[in-house]
Amino acid sequence: MKLVLATNNMGKVREFARILEPLGISLLTQQQAGVQVQPEENGTTFAENARIKAMAVYQATGLPTIADDSGLCIDALDGQPGVYSARYYGEDTPYTEKNRYILSQLEGLPQEKRTARFVAHITCVLSPEQILDCEGVCEGTIGLAPAGEGGFGYDPIFYVGDKSFAQLDGEAKDAVSHRGKALAKLYEQLKKLQEN
Template sequence: MKFIIATNNQKKLKELERILNPLGINAVSAKDEGISLDDVEETGTTFAENAFLKAEAAFKKTGLPSVADDSGLCVDALDGRPGIYSARYAGENATDSDKNNKLLSELKDVPEKDRTAHFTCAICCILPNGEKIEVEGICEGSIAFEPHGNGGFGYDPIFKYGDKSYAELSSEEKDAISHRGKALRKLKAELEKYLDK
């Protein structure tokens, strides 16, 4: 069965493929199908609402089952920012490095004990019959004082889980503890129930 993954982020697509392929699901990006989803406005006020908007747009454009996620970093000392604005936090065309530097500069006077944060991932899957599955995963951690590691993407180099940043973990280690890994395992369980029907 072919599923459209509503993302332009190749690294996110790879994470989703690793979970969905063993279920016999062929995960393809909208781009692979020659479809642009750039016009989807993320007007939701929560990760779950934005995930639904993206999944619904992909489903309507393709007629294929669609999966979308919306995820971001919520920093306690910043009242939950960047939150749903994580991707656009340092401006529209900012690099991952720009985003990390902006966040680190905002936290420069915040002591280690107050640098708590969590990543949230909300996933929405719209099935061929229009039914939807919504799941969420959270990973608690803290913000480092400087970037560490060369793996991952986004805020991974500055988000610490235990004594390592996400960017210092292997794909397998990250999948085991990450917000997206947790959400994807919930999605997998729900899809298994659906595919058994």
């Protein structure tokens, strides 16, 4: 099966490919599909934004399309940055600065009060009548300092156990991550469809 991945985020492209290609699902990037659609993500939930992106790219290509909207939700910040994770503290602000800003907002807060979660909602449009939705959540904490060289985005400050996402290799991260969990659910849904 081949799906167009509705994103221009190369970190997401790498994660999706690493998880899906061993399962026999190949991906086309938007660029490979010849489409440069960048719909306005004006939904108020991860599900709404994933649907907006998936439908826009599906309508532009006519090909089965997968999109995700994901973000970091920090309890001490009332769930922020949430659906605004990519635009939090300025859309063009580098993540090193965004991470520093979040750490400054949590300064002095003990580890047990630094609870957070990554949420990923994935929408797969096979046709206008056949749309699949899956969600994955990874519980963790915000560390006291960034750590690790891997991953992207907020990975250096998000900890599962004693390691940040940026300290985990791809396989270890995929086994526990929000996106890995959501894609595993999607794979099961696609497998059931093929069996029927």
